[in-house]
Amino acid sequence: MQSADDTQIYGHCQPSYADSLIQQVSVCIDKVSVWMKANRLQLNPAKTEVLWCASSRQHQIPTGPVRVGDALVSPVTAARYLGVYIDAGVIVRTQVINTVRASFAALRQIRSVRRSLPQHALLTLIRTLVITNLDQCNSVLVGTSVYLQDRLQSVLNAVARLVYSRRTSEHTTPLLRELHWLRLPERIQFRLCVLAYHCVHGTAPAYLSDSLRPTLEIVEHHSSETHLTVLFRYISVSINPTERRHRYHFLPRDAMHI
Numbered sequence: 001m002q003s004a005d006d007t008q009i010y011g012h013c014q015p016s017y018a019d020s021l022i023q024q025v026s027v028c029i030d031k032v033s034v035w036m037k038a039n040r041l042q043l044n045p046a047k048t049e050v051l052w053c054a055s056s057r058q059h060q061i062p063t064g065p066v067r068v069g070d071a072l073v074s075p076v077t078a079a080r081y082l083g084v085y086i087d088a089g090v091i092v093r094t095q096v097i098n099t100v101r102a103s104f105a106a107l108r109q110i111r112s113v114r115r116s117l118p119q120h121a122l123l124t125l126i127r128t129l130v131i132t133n134l135d136q137c138n139s140v141l142v143g144t145s146v147y148l149q150d151r152l153q154s155v156l157n158a159v160a161r162l163v164y165s166r167r168t169s170e171h172t173t174p175l176l177r178e179l180h181w182l183r184l185p186e187r188i189q190f191r192l193c194v195l196a197y198h199c200v201h202g203t204a205p206a207y208l209s210d211s212l213r214p215t216l217e218i219v220e221h222h223s224s225e226t227h228l229t230v231l232f233r234y235i236s237v238s239i240n241p242t243e244r245r246h247r248y249h250f251l252p253r254d255a256m257h258i
Helices: 015-038 093-112 119-135 146-164 173-179 184-200 241-245
Strands: 002-004 007-009 049-051 066-068 071-073 078-081 084-087 214-220 226-232
Touching (some): 049 078, 093 119, 119 184
Antiparallel strands (some): 078 084
């Protein structure tokens, strides 16, 4: 993927055809550059990033530079696009690390003025500077490892302890329940359910609604009762069938058809 501001060029191939793809991308960039010059724009290689993505066979990813105009741009291990860091290994590790770092930095600033704030002002700051940071684009976290999700959960735990002035050794489950905050895995599930709901009812962007194909399946619960359920094949990366099954069909039936 080659990105320049809001312009991206994508390509895919087998590892053995990487050199051919590099040439095609370079030619495509040349054509883009010609179009930009014709419209009094300029392609800036200094702000252009090249990222190779592969969920496996990382050792076969090319490490050589890619020609961008008259410059050679070396591949990066992560690139930021629309506020989300995409890793070469498609594991969003960089996204999690940066989210945790930014959240704890904001939390330290809030802690320094904690004694001067009333409870409602404290909660407003936390929701604005920390919680929104955790929830931003968190649907890309589906299928991530428990380790990465635990790192994000540690932010929620620290926030809950700060709100109630509790020690780090105390359990946070009662605190989160008192705040009416979902734990991180449930926050991700909630976001996916909201996206699915909007796609079903036609209020989601067309690029999402048109990409989802509803599938009718019979699901047998532990109570041996059979229910006809609508499942969705999400376009998010690295979602396995068990992850898809776990989302939408456990919503209350009346909630799915509101």
